[in-house]
C-alpha cells in the first residue's frame with residue numbers, strides 16, 4: 280500500500296491520502312502496454328467432451344470425497360503427474376461438474392504442471408504475467424477495504440480468472456509451493472448454484488442481459504499498487520450474464536464482483552442496484568460455497584466457467600507462493616434452450632418416475 284501514488288498526496292485537513300484520477304496519476308498516464316488487445320479465437324474442443332461420463336479410468340485409482348453437496352471434491356490416492364490422457368479428460372469433466380477438485384501432497388513440478396495443462400489447450404497469459412506459461416500467486420496481506428479507497432479494483436473480491444477477456448480462461452490449476460501453517464485459504468462459489476438460487480422471474484430477466492466485464496480497474500491498480508506493467512491495454516467485454524457450459528450444457532451465472540461493473544442493457548441506477556444484489560447473492564451463498572485450507576504440495580483445479588473464487592485475506596508472515604496455469608476457453612455464449620442444474624435434476628427424476636430412460640448422451644448426463 281505504501282507504493283500507491285495517493286500516498287504522496289496527503290490532505291492537510293484529514294491527514295489521509297487523497298484519491299487521484301487515473302489520468303493524473305503518472306504511473307498510469309505515462310504507461311504504454313507492449314502487447315495489443317487479444318482477438319477472439321476458437322479453441323479446440325474441450326477435453327472433458329472426450330471423457331467417459333462415468334470416469335471409470337480415473338475412479339479405478341482415485342477415491343472421491345465430496346466436500347459439500349453442491350461444490351468441491353477432493354481426490355485421494357492419486358498423483359496428477361501419473362495420470363493418462365484419458366484420466367486427464369475425465370478429471371476435466373469432474374471439474375466441470377463439481378466446479379473445483381482438490382488434491383494433497385502432489386509431486387508435480389512447474390515443468391510437469393505446464394506440460395499437464397497443455398493437454399487441456401492453449402495456455403492463457405495473465406495481464407501481469409511475466410512468464411509465458413504460468414503465473415506466480417502470492418498471498419494477500421493487505422487491507423482490501425482500505426486499498427479500495429485509493430485504487431479502483433476490488434482485488435479481494437469474487438472473480439473468475441480474467442473474465443474480461445474475449446476468450447476467458449476455462450480451467451485453472453493452482454499448486455502451492457510455499458504456505459503459512461494458517462491463513463491464506465481460497466474459497467469458491469458455484470455459478471450453477473447461484474443461478475439455481477434465483478427466482479424464476481429473476482432467471483428470466485437475467486437470461487437476456489449482458490454483464491460488463493472490465494480489466495480497466497485492474498489495469499490501474501496493477502500499475503499503481505503492484506508496480507508492474509500490464510501486458511495489454513484495458514478492455515471492456517460484454518458477456519452473457521448467464522452462460523451455457525459447453526460440456527455440461529448447464530446454465531451458470533456469469534457475474535462476479537471482481538470484474539463486472541454493470542449490465543449493458545440497463546440504465547445506471549438499475550445496473551448498480553442489480554450489481555449490489557449480486558454482490559449479496561454471491562457473498563451469502565454458503566450452500567454453494569467451499570473453502571480450502573492449503574498445504575505445501577496441495578493443488579486445486581477449477582473451471583472458471585462455473586465457479587468464482589477469492590483468496591481469504593490474512594495477516595500471516597510466512598511466505599505464500601503458488602504456481603497457476605490456465606487455458607483459454609471459448610467465447611462465452613448463452614443457449615436459451617439450455618437448462619439449469621436443478622431443472623435437469625427435476626427432469627431426470629420425472630423421467631425415472633414415468634419409467635422412461637432419462638439418460639441422454641455422455642455430455643449432458645452430468646448432474647453434479
Ligand SMILES: [Fe+2]
Nearest residue numbers: 438439440588
Ligand atoms: Fe483468481
